[in-house]
Amino acid sequence: MRLFVRRDALLLVGLTAALLIIFAAPISRLLDYTREIEKQSGLTLLPALVVLTVVYVFHQLQKRYEMQAQAAAAEAAKREAERRTIELERLVAFGHALARSLDHASIANAVRHHLPRLT
Numbered sequence: 001m002r003l004f005v006r007r008d009a010l011l012l013v014g015l016t017a018a019l020l021i022i023f024a025a026p027i028s029r030l031l032d033y034t035r036e037i038e039k040q041s042g043l044t045l046l047p048a049l050v051v052l053t054v055v056y057v058f059h060q061l062q063k064r065y066e067m068q069a070q071a072a073a074a075e076a077a078k079r080e081a082e083r084r085t086i087e088l089e090r091l092v093a094f095g096h097a098l099a100r101s102l103d104h105a106s107i108a109n110a111v112r113h114h115l116p117r118l119t
Helices: 008-021 024-041 045-101 102-119
Strands: none
Touching: 008 024, 008 102, 045 102
16 A cells, blocks of 8 residues: 555645744754764764665665566566466366367367367
8 A cells, every 4th residue: 555646746745845844943953953963073963864864765765666666577477377377277178178079070179169269
């Protein structure tokens, strides 16, 4: 089940903008606190966090595309299996018809009946 579809992109942008506006003061305080930690420790936390966030987003997108490719491959395999199942059912029906045939006329009749479906 997908939570969001492509049409919801504008809705997501609006929701993100509204959340940024609502939480602007706490976000600002968090960024100030991060800058203080950076000054005291000599670490650069904010750029590292941005890099990690971007890498994580790309990783999640790649996983999503891989899952879609796997789903498409599974669907193709399912269609191929269904096609082969139908083909085998026709061959079995032809074999049963031949097994029930006792003379040349009934064999010819079974061949005429089943051969067009097999080819």
